[in-house]
Amino acid sequence: MQNLGIYASRLVRKEENFVPGHRACIGCGEALAVRLAAKAFGKNTIVVNATGCMEIVASQLPYTSWKLPWIHTLFENSAAVASGIEAGLKAQMRKGKLPQEDIKVAAIAGDGATLDIGLQALSGAMERGHDFVYLCFDNEAYMNTGIQRSSATPFGASTTTSPAGRAKAGQMSWKKDMPAIAVAHNIPYVATACPSYPFDLIEKVKKGLETRGPTYIHILSVCPTGWRCDTEISVMLGRLAVETGVFPLYEVENGKYKMSMVPDKLKPVKDYMKLQRRFRHLKPEAIDSIQARVVEEYEKLLEKAK
Amino acid sequence: MIGKRHGIEVSIALADAVKLCDADVIAAYPITPQTHIVEHLAELVAEGELDAEYIPVESEHSALSACLGSAAAGARTFTATAGQGLELMHEVLYVASGMRLPIVMAVANRALSAPLSVWGDHSDAMAVRDTGWIQIFTENGQEVVDQIICAFKIAEHHKVLLPVMIHLDGFNLSHVIEPIEMPDKQGVCDFAPHRRSPLTLHPSRPVAMGDFAPPVIFTEAKWAQEQAMLVVKPTIVEIWEQFAEKFGRTYKPVECYKCDGAKNLLFTMGSFSETAMTAVDKLRQAGVDIGLVRLRLWRPFPFEEFCAAVKDAETLLVLDRCISSGGPGGPVASELKSALYKLDKKPKVVSFVGGLGGRDITVAGFEKIIVDGLELAETGQERIFEIVGVRE
Numbered sequence: 001m002q003n004l005g006i007y008a009s010r011l012v013r014k015e016e017n018f019v020p021g022h023r024a025c026i027g028c029g030e031a032l033a034v035r036l037a038a039k040a041f042g043k044n045t046i047v048v049n050a051t052g053c054m055e056i057v058a059s060q061l062p063y064t065s066w067k068l069p070w071i072h073t074l075f076e077n078s079a080a081v082a083s084g085i086e087a088g089l090k091a092q093m094r095k096g097k098l099p100q101e102d103i104k105v106a107a108i109a110g111d112g113a114t115l116d117i118g119l120q121a122l123s124g125a126m127e128r129g130h131d132f133v134y135l136c137f138d139n140e141a142y143m144n145t146g147i148q149r150s151s152a153t154p155f156g157a158s159t160t161t162s163p164a165g166r167a168k169a170g171q172m173s174w175k176k177d178m179p180a181i182a183v184a185h186n187i188p189y190v191a192t193a194c195p196s197y198p199f200d201l202i203e204k205v206k207k208g209l210e211t212r213g214p215t216y217i218h219i220l221s222v223c224p225t226g227w228r229c230d231t232e233i234s235v236m237l238g239r240l241a242v243e244t245g246v247f248p249l250y251e252v253e254n255g256k257y258k259m260s261m262v263p264d265k266l267k268p269v270k271d272y273m274k275l276q277r278r279f280r281h282l283k284p285e286a287i288d289s290i291q292a293r294v295v296e297e298y299e300k301l302l303e304k305a306k
Numbered sequence: 307m308i309g310k311r312h313g314i315e316v317s318i319a320l321a322d323a324v325k326l327c328d329a330d331v332i333a334a335y336p337i338t339p340q341t342h343i344v345e346h347l348a349e350l351v352a353e354g355e356l357d358a359e360y361i362p363v364e365s366e367h368s369a370l371s372a373c374l375g376s377a378a379a380g381a382r383t384f385t386a387t388a389g390q391g392l393e394l395m396h397e398v399l400y401v402a403s404g405m406r407l408p409i410v411m412a413v414a415n416r417a418l419s420a421p422l423s424v425w426g427d428h429s430d431a432m433a434v435r436d437t438g439w440i441q442i443f444t445e446n447g448q449e450v451v452d453q454i455i456c457a458f459k460i461a462e463h464h465k466v467l468l469p470v471m472i473h474l475d476g477f478n479l480s481h482v483i484e485p486i487e488m489p490d491k492q493g494v495c496d497f498a499p500h501r502r503s504p505l506t507l508h509p510s511r512p513v514a515m516g517d518f519a520p521p522v523i524f525t526e527a528k529w530a531q532e533q534a535m536l537v538v539k540p541t542i543v544e545i546w547e548q549f550a551e552k553f554g555r556t557y558k559p560v561e562c563y564k565c566d567g568a569k570n571l572l573f574t575m576g577s578f579s580e581t582a583m584t585a586v587d588k589l590r591q592a593g594v595d596i597g598l599v600r601l602r603l604w605r606p607f608p609f610e611e612f613c614a615a616v617k618d619a620e621t622l623l624v625l626d627r628c629i630s631s632g633g634p635g636g637p638v639a640s641e642l643k644s645a646l647y648k649l650d651k652k653p654k655v656v657s658f659v660g661g662l663g664g665r666d667i668t669v670a671g672f673e674k675i676i677v678d679g680l681e682l683a684e685t686g687q688e689r690i691f692e693i694v695g696v697r698e
Binding site: 046048055059062071085091125 | 362
């Protein structure tokens with residue numbers, strides 16, 4: 001189809017389910033991603049939100065930015081709460097206590113709530129096969145509490161609990177591969193997305209919702225505050241993450257990998273890293289070794305998608 | 307009318323009571339001595355005898371979290387736990403009560419590690435006494451069944467809307483076989499029909515639950531919750547009266563046994579009360595002036611009923627099945643002391659701690675507690691509390 005870029009935006013729902021007035025920082029990639037995901041949710045979705053940036057910026061009593069039924073309980077249990085909601089609706093509809101209708105359940109959480117403290121609850125819920133979509137908004141640290149490292153923090157990044165100093169050069173472990181952990185649970189749909197590619201993100205969230213059973217979508221959410229970057233380059237940085245191979249976009253349907261986008265040639269990671277002051281302490285050799293690891297991981301992924 | 311009584315293990319009878327109440331969702335993680343309850347529920351669901359979603363979660367934290375979700379969606383929800391499991395649920399307990407979700411949970415009371423013990427005491431219950439749950443202690447199997455049925459009606463009552471914990475002593479009660487009369491299904495359905503909360507998660511009427519509260523509103527939110535907790539007692543009593551009318555068994559927040567005119571009272575909670583009654587009977591025959599006061603409703607604390615029960619007593623001997631480490635006696639004893647504070651004429655309180663980690667206290671043991679306690683009341687107690695039967 002010609003001029004897809006022009007027409008695609010008209011196909012997106014106009015209604016907003018995550019509305020303006022929230023307190024996200026300027027340039028927040030996560031707020032952008034949540035807004036797009038909420039468009040994909042439609043009206044018949046119940047949202048379960050873990051403790052984290054999105055809960056704090058969008059739910060201060062007596063206000064809310066959510067036009068959907070929404071619940072926040074704790075940091076680590078959004079997948080378990082979603083399991084209960086799904087089961088509660090199912091039982092009540094089966095027993096005639098509620099009218100039969102298609103109500104979706106979406107759990108949303110940051111990287112700390114997903115890869116670290118909430119991993120057990122998420123693993124349990126995926127293993128049990130509850131019908132819900134889980135969205136991890138990954139801003140690569142505990143940004144809500146003040147930029148502390150998480151297991152999603154990339155190698156070399158300086159955070160307040162993995163600071164770069166004379167003896168250590170920031171985070172000293174590689175980012176935990178959460179999509180691979182989700183795939184290992186044999187769930188029907190896993191994907192990565194980034195709000196810099198909005199239509200791709202919306203499509204994937206829709207697919208995740210419509211697929212029966214547990215589905216997992218890992219969404220890179222640029223955080224100017226924590227990444228120490230300029231606020232107006234969030235969308236561009238998200239693109240660079242994809243174009244450099246740092247955050248490849250792909251889907252895994254029933255175990256089968258498929259790349260969503262393959263750049264002709266990967267851009268150098270230093271183009272991406274130099275715009276973020278969390279990496280500014282890194283020496284050229286360190287950047288070279290990160291570059292080598294990114295390419296290695298990327299090629300492994302291409303191999304899986306063959 | 308007394309129906310037919312059958313010998314049945316209390317845990318199994320408890321699960322059957324949950325079936326009679328037609329629960330929609332059960333989420334549970336196995337932990338001794340609660341296991342028989344959820345095993346039997348799993349069987350009932352697997353056999354199609356109970357139409358419910360059984361969620362075999364990966365931890366107690368997730369068990370109560372899943373219950374939170376299902377109760378928020380309006381489903382009738384049940385779980386059971388014990389000891390360490392209740393501790394793992396701890397932070398979720400506050401959320402359930404803060405959100406006013408009518409979850410019913412059975413707790414087969416168990417000691418807390420270390421050293422590891424799967425046997426019974428009240429350490430788990432006392433650790434969660436301030437979490438905003440209604441808490442009811444039971445004495446025998448019949449009471450367990452009846453209180454489970456009442457618990458759903460209490461929790462879902464529009465004036466209550468709070469989660470309810472039914473405590474039964476691990477092993478000492480959960481694993482014994484007793485003659486129990488099971489109420490009939492129709493009677494239970496009529497008495498405690500499922501009443502959905504006025505606010506639930508549903509797209510037809512979007513609500514936000516669990517928003518965060520800045521300092522300007524948090525105190526008000528907690529005060530509202532506390533007001534709700536304080537005014538539920540008449541509703542609980544009313545539901546117990548309705549239960550008595552329908553099923554013929556009467557329950558009160560505070561139970562007195564041979565208390566009329568007694569100057570000395572022994573205080574217990576849970577299944578030890580039956581053993582204590584036998585000791586009271588024996589000592590009464592021997593001419594000792596002693597009665598027994600037993601608390602059924604632990605939260606909200608029935609201040610009026612308790613003070614009325616002990617107002618004429620000179621001595622109150624309190625048995626705690628939990629140590630409040632470094633504190634002013636056992637947790638129950640210190641609580642009772644504070645409840646007595648406003649009385650002009652207060653009984654002397656002698657605090658005992660015993661029955662820890664499944665250590666039995668026999669009838670003779672209770673006789674000794676009473677005799678020693680009365681002597682200590684006379685001579686004065688040097689220690690903050692006495693420990694029962696310890697080998698020093």
